[in-house]
Amino acid sequence: MTTIDGLDVRSVGNSVVLKETCLIEAFNLKAAIEYSMKTSEPAKVDNDLSAAKEALTDMPPRLESELDPVTLHNQALCHADEDATGAFKKLSYLLANPPYPPEVTSQSFSIYSFIHSLIDLLTHSLTHLLTHLLPLDIWQLATSTL
Numbered sequence: 001m002t003t004i005d006g007l008d009v010r011s012v013g014n015s016v017v018l019k020e021t022c023l024i025e026a027f028n029l030k031a032a033i034e035y036s037m038k039t040s041e042p043a044k045v046d047n048d049l050s051a052a053k054e055a056l057t058d059m060p061p062r063l064e065s066e067l068d069p070v071t072l073h074n075q076a077l078c079h080a081d082e083d084a085t086g087a088f089k090k091l092s093y094l095l096a097n098p099p100y101p102p103e104v105t106s107q108s109f110s111i112y113s114f115i116h117s118l119i120d121l122l123t124h125s126l127t128h129l130l131t132h133l134l135p136l137d138i139w140q141l142a143t144s145t146l
Helices: 016-021 023-040 050-057 069-078 084-096 103-133 136-145
Strands: 002-004 007-009
Touching: 016 023, 023 050, 023 069, 050 069, 069 084
Parallel strands: none
Antiparallel strands: 002 007
C-alpha cells in the first residue's frame, strides 16, 4: 500500500502493460514541462508547482522502491519546498545508484552549494550576534574553548 493525496492505494507495480503504454514516461514529461514553465516564466504561471505535482500523482500508484529514476528525480524537485530532507535523500540515492537523469548532478551540486552558503551565512550572523550580545569575558571564554 502507498498513500497518494491522503488515500491508501494499492501499488500496481511495474507491470508489462504499464511499460508498454508509456504512461509513466508521459506523466514524467508533463511534470517536467510544468516544472520548467514554473521556473522559467514565474510571472506568467502560478508560483506553485501544483500542475507538476498533479502530473506525478496522476501516475498509476507505485511504491517508492518501484519508482524509476526519472520519477524519483521529478518527485524530489516538485516536493523539495515541502520536504527538503526527503528531496535531498532522493537525489543522493540517485547519485549513488546510476543510471540517473543527467540533471541530477547539477541539481545536487546546486543544493550542496545552497546549503554551504546557508551555513556560511548562519555562522557569520551567529558570530556577529554573539560578539555584540555576550559580554566580552564570556565571548573570550567561549571562543577559547572552541
